Amino acid sequence: MGGDFGPYVPVPASLQALASNPHLHLLLVGDPDKITSLLTTADYALRARLQIIPAESVIASDDSPSKAIRASRGTSMHIALEQVKEGLAQACISAGNTGALMGLAKLLLKPLDGIDRPALMTVLPHQQHGKTVVLDLGANVDSDGAMLVQFAIMGAVMAEEVLAITRPRVALLNIGQEETKGLISIRDASAKLCETPEINYIGYLEGKDLLTGKTDVLVCDGFVGNVTLKTMEGVVRMFLSLLKLQDEDKKTVWWLRVLGRVLQMRLAKKLGHLNPDHYNGACLLGLRGTVIKSHGAANERAFAVAIQQAEQAVRRQVPERIAARLQAVLPKSD
Amino acid sequence: MGGDFGPYVPVPASLQALASNPHLHLLLVGDPDKITSLLTTADYALRARLQIIPAESVIASDDSPSKAIRASRGTSMHIALEQVKEGLAQACISAGNTGALMGLAKLLLKPLDGIDRPALMTVLPHQQHGKTVVLDLGANVDSDGAMLVQFAIMGAVMAEEVLAITRPRVALLNIGQEETKGLISIRDASAKLCETPEINYIGYLEGKDLLTGKTDVLVCDGFVGNVTLKTMEGVVRMFLSLLKLQDEDKKTVWWLRVLGRVLQMRLAKKLGHLNPDHYNGACLLGLRGTVIKSHGAANERAFAVAIQQAEQAVRRQVPERIAARLQAVLPKSD
Structure with missing residues (x-):
């Protein structure tokens, strides 16, 4: 939901990544309506490896990280990182607020x-x-x-x-x-x-x-x-x-x-x-889990590369x- | 005498600068024999606007600045900066040891x-x-x-x-x-x-x-x-x-x-x-005089540009x- 383009880049990028990697499964955390509307033309086989996890709110790019972290419960970033913490996901990828992502990741996933x-x-x-x-x-x-x-x-x-x-x-x-x-x-x-x-x-x-x-x-x-x-x-x-x-x-x-x-x-x-x-x-290194920060202005191709990086970090x-x-x-x- | 090429770049660059600026006069501080040997084919009219100031020694590029400054008396860099301090020159240009040049310039020319x-x-x-x-x-x-x-x-x-x-x-x-x-x-x-x-x-x-x-x-x-x-x-x-x-x-x-x-x-x-x-x-700004640091690896053309910069700083x-x-x-x- 974050980054310069909200879900409009990550969703099509996810489909691209799923198409190029048959072993990949993705959880899309955010506003279900917005995400679903971007999946209407998606291939059924790809869609089957995608799961939507609802999140009520979004941390804005220009929020102060410390403030954003305190009020982060229910945001897409918090829920995405929780998936990793709970072992439901093996990596989290975000194009959102860098400071908030690093702070929250450290808080939830803990340093090594x-x-x-x-x-x-x-x-x-x-x-x-x-x-x-x-x-x-x-x-x-x-x-x-x-x-x-x-x-x-x-x-x-x-x-x-x-x-x-x-x-x-x-x-x-x-x-x-x-x-x-x-x-x-x-x-x-x-x-x-x-x-x-x-x-x-x-x-x-x-x-x-x-x-x-x-x-x-x-x-x-x-x-x-x-x-x-x-x-x-x-x-x-x-x-x-x-x-x-x-x-x-x-x-x-x-x-x-x-x-x-x-x-x-x-x-x-x-x-x-x-x-x-x-x-x-x-890649945010030094945590008990994999977190990838995509450029906020990343286009579809660039965001798909970030997903690849996450997959690689997990595999290795x-x-x-x-x-x-x-x-x-x-x-x-x- | 400093920089990667000693006098072999600054001397021909000086002739180039003199040719393109009829109002320029240059003092070349260093080993008179080495400098003279590079001027044998120089045009007489240009040669007339060049003066050689002898200096016995050179600060090496890899000398520690503090040590080099303490032992700097008699070096080409020290003598060149003294010309500016004494009002005999209006600017000093060097491709030598950056740390030593900044330290010595501050010591001799004083901050504003x-x-x-x-x-x-x-x-x-x-x-x-x-x-x-x-x-x-x-x-x-x-x-x-x-x-x-x-x-x-x-x-x-x-x-x-x-x-x-x-x-x-x-x-x-x-x-x-x-x-x-x-x-x-x-x-x-x-x-x-x-x-x-x-x-x-x-x-x-x-x-x-x-x-x-x-x-x-x-x-x-x-x-x-x-x-x-x-x-x-x-x-x-x-x-x-x-x-x-x-x-x-x-x-x-x-x-x-x-x-x-x-x-x-x-x-x-x-x-x-x-x-x-x-x-x-x-340009080393904030001193009571003009000091220009050329890149140590500057070629003839690049060193001539550094001379131009000095001339411009003085004129302005x-x-x-x-x-x-x-x-x-x-x-x-x-």
Whole structure:
């Protein structure tokens, strides 16, 4: 019910996800009338794997998270997370109020032992056609060294399980590569990671290396991660839109314009894997359950990607594996 | 003498700058032998507007700034800044150790009244073909609310003087647009700016708006600014390099490849204003003198742009105008 488009994106996206994955079952939590009206033309076989769970109200995107959480009983977000808590669902996906989702998820699903605060993680495509796990993207505004180490451990598990990378490289995002640079929290985390042989820590990386594939896991605090990711998305979207606008130049002869369009399509295909729509869905890591935050402005295709991410996290048993790794690593490093 | 290429970039860049600006005089501070050997083929008329100031040593890029500053007597950076302090030069340009340059500049040139710490500023091109003043880009690792307000005032003066914008819009970089979001320092600065009628404060902007032209001045702390700018540059460079690599596809027939290259050149021209080389040179604002930091890896063209920036800051009397504005604004807002 949340996000910029209410149920109008998630419902058709759900049908899309069900069509592409025959093992998937989805519970749609929200206003039954609105949801049903969007399912009238749905294929019967798909409809059979969909269940509607009624919810009276919705948390608005611009509600203050703390206020929204206090008054959340009966909202679609609260009920959806309760499904996970009760074991009726294995994951919750929402495009709604990010702060409320993170707060409520922490309250209802509880952090894993050894985790102070959960972190938002995404998997970014990079230039070498591989992928990088990046966290925290804004679950926390500031993070101390111990929290950054927890993020590093969770990120390493994600890279192993979801990207199938053995001994993934882990780096901290900083403003230079020298050991003396940056915030105290980062230098503290760096010192701790150097003493953690279970993590393949490679040191600091700068913002310019976000997409170069020099690391498999990039760790930063939530403020920096959020600004960095949004900056990157802004630049990528600008470039993709500039490529599209090429043919507004009407002075060009028609056949050159047609050829231009062909070449643009090739280029767009080549750059397509960098389109933010293709990697929608940030995973809230560190909880006893799977929670995926979709971009509020996600379109149908992007929301379907977020559903895929949830399915993948459940199949790979991400929360269980993170819990096991924390148990193995954290006591020793304390 | 600093930067990735020692004198091999700044010396030819100086000749380029002298050729394009007949009013410019340059002092080259460093190893006279090395510099002279790079001037053997220089035009006599240009050579006449160049003076070599000998310096025995160089601060290395990887020296710790505090150590480098203590042992800086006799280095090219120290002597160059002294020229400005003594009134023998009106600006200092360096591609050397950023931390040392900022520390030494503050020590020798002193901050203006009302400035706690200077800030690194650059002018970024945006999508609407205008420009945005962005600061701090890394002069300080963390900044409190009062410092962010000082940055906002300096940025507004830059937008007025250098970009000729009347009543420039000023925004704070944050992780959301709601008043309750973000770091305490940012919320504190926001409250202060709301009570400063001399500044046309428009609120928070997110990373995705860095290049959209929604503001004329974007203020952030040095850590976030540095990571954001480097992220943006990394993405832009990646796109520009992907455009170049297009024609590696040898399966295409030759005439399509030739046409493709023509279209690429057009596209590169269209995107060229976003190339980081074209806006090289961050200005250290808040000092009693003009100091420009060139990218350490700047090429000849980019270093010449940094020289242009210095000339422009001097001509527009940036330090004097910032001092005047601080006097007008700060006492009232205290």
